[in-house]
Amino acid sequence: MIKFKCARCGAVIKAADGAIGKNVKCPSCQLKLTVPRPKARKPLPPLKPVLMVTAGVVVFLFVGWLVWPSPEVTRTQKQKDGVSERDRERLERQEFEAGLKREREALLREESMRRKDVEVYERRQAEDFRKAEEARRKEEERNQQRFELEEKLRREREEIEKRKDKNLYVD
Numbered sequence: 001m002i003k004f005k006c007a008r009c010g011a012v013i014k015a016a017d018g019a020i021g022k023n024v025k026c027p028s029c030q031l032k033l034t035v036p037r038p039k040a041r042k043p044l045p046p047l048k049p050v051l052m053v054t055a056g057v058v059v060f061l062f063v064g065w066l067v068w069p070s071p072e073v074t075r076t077q078k079q080k081d082g083v084s085e086r087d088r089e090r091l092e093r094q095e096f097e098a099g100l101k102r103e104r105e106a107l108l109r110e111e112s113m114r115r116k117d118v119e120v121y122e123r124r125q126a127e128d129f130r131k132a133e134e135a136r137r138k139e140e141e142r143n144q145q146r147f148e149l150e151e152k153l154r155r156e157r158e159e160i161e162k163r164k165d166k167n168l169y170v171d
């Protein structure tokens, strides 16, 4: 079934499919007409520009939301905001334990440095002691030598005195 309008009176005329291309008369005004071939279905009218821009923005935002890599901070924040109470407590405990670990490492570093200082100090003291001991030993040696020398001189003087006495008596 084909519907078309009369060109003159505008009456809507119905015709069978087989009548396409045939000459007929308008039943209303008797105008001679050719039954037209039915028009192809109209394509959709193009979207209005505003609508297109809006659709484009929506698509852009959606795709962006899908592919945008969420940064670490945002994810951590999301974890804090979105996860359950238990997960939040777990995160807090982890942060607390990490803090303790850092503190402990700092203490160990300090302790290690202190121990090294002590080692250096003790080594220096031992070295000083060794030097003092050596100086003392040398001083003792010198004293001993001086003492021996004085002793020798004393004996020689005595010998001389004795000889003087003998001489006196001999003569």
Ligand SMILES: [Zn+2]
Residues within 6 Å of the ligand: 006, 007, 008, 009, 010, 011, 026, 027, 028, 029, 030, 031
């Ligand atoms: Zn007509």
